[in-house]
Amino acid sequence: MIKTINKLKINLNEKEVKKLNLDLLEKLYKKLKTFSNDCKECSDYLNRLEKHIQFLEENQYSLTKDIYKRNDELINDITTHLREGHNIIQEDYYTGIYTALGISIGSGLGVSIGLLIFDNIGLGIPIGTGLGTSIGLVIGANMDKKVKEEGRVI
Template sequence: MIKQPSEWYQTSSETVSELEANLSQKEAKKYRLKWLKTVLYQMDNFGQSCEDCSMFRHALTACLKTLKNKPVAKGDEESYFNTLNGIVIHLQSKHKLTPPGENMGIWLALGLAIGAGLGYVLNNMATGVTIGLVTGLVIGGILDIAARKQGRGI
């Protein structure tokens, strides 16, 4: 059964679409509006059963209203980014969701470390680091794609 989006989600999505239309490309990228739609979707999924998500929904609604005001005050920007960071931390810790590229970054670092060790053993650092880099990128990419397909992506 497909869950119908809530009225909050529809209203918030429309607000984000209006902001995308009214703000410059640079500002839209700064406020991460395209990614925000995914965050809204995930919050809508968990909002009915999670009290924290419900509180974050109200805070995010207030922040989106203040972003519509031109010019945006420095304090309002800070509040928006703090709220967004709090939401992402909550979604990661309580609902086990992963932000884009998280697995890629972790496995890239692990692959480089293992590759450096392999390069030392082989007496050829360039080959070892290259093998580690490629391995880390492949494993991290596969895990990121799997998380997105399973609906665990933010």
């Protein structure tokens, strides 16, 4: 299957490779392979993924929106199972979550800071948002580093 994915990477143009997310498909295939003996769902997803990769190879010169949609749905299903069933996450997963959380909390705090300290919301919001974003990035990056060291990243 890895050979087939690599052939697709060669035969398709860069835009199609990116749209099909072939690098992620390869990583998912490898992760599913490691869990397929112990997890029935992983084994089922591995079979689905193998059939899908063969389908992509057969239809590589006539890719449609429906094929891209099916590809994205399969990737989503597999990554959801790996995250919920095996605590395996995608790269920078926590950074994205904690940055967004930091922005929202920081904006709220910025309103309070602006009103209490500056008597002007317009001055407090950028300060709070900047602080929240920074703190969220640090927390998320540290958590991502930890799971990467544990080998729990796709």
